[in-house]
Amino acid sequence: MRVPAQPDGESDEVPQLRAAEYVRMSTEHQQYSTENQADRIREYALRNHIHIVRTYADEGKSGLRIAGREALQRLIRDVEAGTADFQMILVYDVSRWGRFQDSDESAYYEYICRRQGILVVYVAEQFENDGSPVSTIVKGVKRAMAGEYSRELSAKVFAGQCRLIELGYRQGGPAGFGLRRALIDQRGLMKGMLARGEHKSLQTDRVILVPGPEAEVATVLRIYHWFIDDNLSELQIAGRLNAEGIGTDLGREWSRSTVNEVLTNEKYIGNNVYNRVSFKLKKTRVINPAELWVRKEGAFEPVVSPELFFTAQGIMRARLRRYSDEDLLERLRQLYQSRGLLSGLIIDETEGMPSAAAYAHRFGSLIRAYQKVGFTPDRDYRFLEVNRLLRMMHPAIVAETEAAIRAIGGSVYRDPATDLLEVNGEFTASLVLSRCLVMESGARRWKVRLDTSLCPDITVAVRLASSNESALDYFLLPRLDFGESKFSLAELNAAELDCYRFDTLDYLYGMAARQRLRRAA
Template identity: 25%
Template sequence: MSDFPLKRIAIYCRVSTDEQAKEGVSLEEQRTRLQAYCRAMGWTVEIVEFIDDGYSAKNLNRPALNSLLQQIKNGDIAKLMVTKLDRLSRRLLDLLQLIELFHQYSVSFISTSESFDTDTPSGRLTLQVLGAVAEFERERIRERVFDNMLHAAKTGKWLTQHPYGYRLDEKKLVIFEPEAEIVKRIFHMFVNEGLGYYSIAKKLNEEGIPSRQNKEWSLRSVKLMLANPVYIGTLAWNRIDSSKKKRESKDENEWIVIPNAHPAIIDQDTWDIVQERMNKPQVPSRAKTSPHILGGLLKCGKCGASMSIDWSGWPKRHRVYRCSAYKNKGTCDSKPYRADDVETWFKKGIMELIDSIDTTCHEVTIQKVQKENKEKIEQKMKHAKERYSRQVEAYTAGLIELNDLAKEKEKMEQSILEAQKRMETNDSSHAYSELETKLNTQEMTILESFAILPIEEAKARLRLIVDKVVLHGEENLELVIAI
């Protein structure tokens, strides 16, 4: 039951941030017009105001509007007034849903500028027609903006705020060396030191190196930088769908991708390694920062579950690695192993790793590398063809000229030719040579790092060559190489 003896008249006013500076749409102007209309109609019931200051009409998620709708559902509102239809919403679907709600609760909707009242059939018809026109005009504006931005993107012009590591010079990106050095360092820490997003952010913050606008680095800011193709000179536009309440990434087929649009800070090979590593399942932060060498790496040879540190013995306690399936579920009968023993076996295994690689292992490694390289090459060829198909559609729609289409075809053919050459050179000897070099150059570095580096950094380096360690029994460790 309503707390008020008479239903009230609601007036709703809204301005978006862009409209606040424009003449004729201010909140005060809307309020004055609506109150004058009520006086002219001789309405004497209480008038309650609902004001959304600085909110767009692209959706209905506005505080004052939400409060208004709640009062309508409570039965407190008899009429709702706005100066213009688009004050309430610019989307026809939202408008029709609201009108249905008003009708359900016997609330009439009045727009003073369009001169209609939804209490009448002609008013409801007019409202729907005006709503359709408003949405059509909005889509036309969006389409024109998209076309203009598409043209700018294709000419290599940067359309938004410059990214970290660059500055804008006549809408073109140029490298800003002080920040570019930090970008290179972040990629180096991720690729060559094996540090994760959190560890990189922590290290930069500890050194007092600011990110954009003198803010601190975060896990998210590091991750976004490592995934941003701008650093290899590629302009990738239309990646995010911001029309929805929650911003989502669009399908790659919808991206506008222009390689070599501006100077690159990171080379292509480093970029490829980073993207491949980012697409792998991430190791939990707790495992990375564990003070125990094999924390997050060691697996049970009986059931495959992770083995974590526990404590045993009394009164002199010592560390042990225990199967988590045994510890938490009782589903494995693996016994605990002294941590010092296991870590000693592991260090010995690292030293013997290269000598233990026999011919069979060579073949398995080679086949795996060849398969992964082939898949990458085929994916690049596919993307080149998809980009060209999008350009054909753009030419058909009159968005680009014939010479632009010809250039894109030339790029596609060049990409396919380079991919085919890489396919031909994807031989086994090269694959194994890379692996052997990798192991030889990092074997001693990793063992030495346990003595001189913080455990977090030492383990990060370890993960560069070891994917996991499987404990099968006394002095029986299986080291799975990270290829």
């Protein structure tokens, strides 16, 4: 491409910048395909005399974190190693770079590129990424919006999934041995069976569980009778099945844990249970307490009778009660000495050992049981204990606040699904607990996460003491002044933050108090 001749009569070719393009398509959000992104990027490159020399593509990858995004990881490695043969990176928009829940992480990866002299350009955005104050502010807002979109979508999807569970529909996961997934239309009429790996194609269709082939159903019943009538252990039952050449639903040999799954999963009596484990926004996997499970009883045609199922559960509970705490710990200690490490899988697959769930139930968590026998996992799991305490404390603090407001004459309604409080029909309040983090220097920090999806008028941030077992103080944060979803607090904060701090919740209660007015003459 040439430009008009220069005043001295000479003509030069327009120098072309070398660029790499990065495209991403998420499995959750299919608004733009990588091809559409590439088309817009190449149009931009053509207009601006940019030569694209390399393509990095993450197809079907979530933008919540960099893990699993091999193309972006490779791009960052090339930039840091100094082997990048380009001067800029073209991206469709800020959300394609990532929907990181911490907007600083998005900025960090961009900073790595800029530090090496490589500019990141968002071709579909209305701002120039030139480092000016305006572009910095707009880009920060865009990053926060990209992360907030995922949070809001996660909350909506979870609510929708819970609703479908309560209506009796299956949500994800393989059917399991002795069961099959069936596709039904919006009127409940059967459309056919789904093979492993197949999914519904219409939004209005639904999936339910139905009994599988007669041979598999008969095998499930045999497993229950062997366990109840013949008093066989899970490992002995697995040995029988393997000797007969019967495989699991995955075509693999049976093990102690796969037999235990058949004996303990409520789907075999037709119950639909959801939210036993949470893994929202690609964060830490959390095993939820039973009160948080979403259950629909009698959702499917049962494979075994409830009497048979609950008899098996009674045997398991009785088997657990035979062990004292000392017996359980001694068995765990011997297993640790023989294997050199511990895990839930090792415990479940060892003959003569109670299940990992039994240890978690008896001692509060597997980590606590590990600690009692002197085993320390490679990872620091103390945060799991703290999170467990926070989940236990939160309902008590909400209930205490409700009672205090009613005691002074106010009215309060608590949404059972979100714990959002509506006070006197005038304003809403949400209570969040902020755990104390003790740094290596001894300084204390608190991360406050606001539930912006609920849009409360006031967020009560309960700052916990160093032990994370009691409240230290309270921050009353009005929504109009705090638009960000999270921020950090130190022991000493700026005056504009500290003005919201209170030693008690008396100020909140004062807002809810009702005064009797004297009738005018």
